[in-house]
Amino acid sequence: MENEQSSLLKRFMPLIIFAALVTLLAIGLTLNPRLVPSPLINKPAPEFELPLLLEQGSFSDKDFLGEVTLLNVFASWCISCRQEHEVIKYLVRKGVRVVGLNYKDEPEDAKKWLAALGNPYYKVAADYDGLAGIDWGVYATPETFLIDKDGIIRHKVIGPLTDKEKLDGLMAAMALLNK
Numbered sequence: 017m018e019n020e021q022s023s024l025l026k027r028f029m030p031l032i033i034f035a036a037l038v039t040l041l042a043i044g045l046t047l048n049p050r051l052v053p054s055p056l057i058n059k060p061a062p063e064f065e066l067p068l069l070l071e072q073g074s075f076s077d078k079d080f081l082g083e084v085t086l087l088n089v090f091a092s093w094c095i096s097c098r099q100e101h102e103v104i105k106y107l108v109r110k111g112v113r114v115v116g117l118n119y120k121d122e123p124e125d126a127k128k129w130l131a132a133l134g135n136p137y138y139k140v141a142a143d144y145d146g147l148a149g150i151d152w153g154v155y156a157t158p159e160t161f162l163i164d165k166d167g168i169i170r171h172k173v174i175g176p177l178t179d180k181e182k183l184d185g186l187m188a189a190m191a192l193l194n195k
Contacts, residue, residue: 054153054172061087061167062151066141069118069126075141079115080167084193086114086186087161088137089149091121092129094157100176101133103183108136112190116140119149119157162186164193 056062065076080087088104090097108114116137118126123142130140143149152161153172162171171189173182 054169056153056161056169057172059169061161061163061169062148064148064151066117066143066148069116069123069140069142070130070135075115075139077167079139080163080165082165083113084165084190085138085163086112086190087117087152087163088114089117089119089152089154089157089159089161091119091157092125093121096176096178097158098133099178100158101136103177105134105136107177113138117148117152118142119154120144120146160186162189162193 061077061080063077065074067074086107088100090100104114114137116139118140120143123144126140126142130137141148146154152159156174158176160173160177161169164170170193171186173186175182177183177186
């Protein structure tokens with residue numbers, strides 16, 4: 017009897033393992049990769065200093081100090097960034113300070129893009145080689161970071177702010193910081 021059970025178990029073990037792997041794969045496929053939490057949340061903004069795109073000078077992590085700021089990572093070649101741009105302009109009209117981080121873009125392309133769509137940004141820093149983006153954990157555009165007046169990252173949105181749920185989450189986080 018015991019040999020029979022052992023033999024059955026041995027015979028069905030590959031099927032059991034296969035079913036478990038298929039189940040794990042199916043669960044993994046239902047997860048949204050844009051909901052991956054950032055390890056930077058509640059940590060100081062990474063140290064950086066980048067040239068400004070539209071004027072002389074530079075922008076650094078120290079420039080976040082003193083005012084709640086959104087850092088919006090965008091590029092002229094990014095279709096979602098174009099869709100999100102009206103939302104960025106809306107936020108600026110509401111009094112939100114938004115800094116643009118132009119990511120892995122040609123300077124002239126970025127300048128033309130902003131000239132055509134309007135430049136809502138307080139400042140636009142240029143990350144030509146993407147190295148600052150690596151420090152920020154950027155792996156796609158657009159991405160938006162909420163930085164408090166002490167330079168601490170409090171919220172991150174991956175993807176365009178055209179999604180109401182993402183925008184509502186960002187606005188709620190901003191409201192808490194502005195109390």
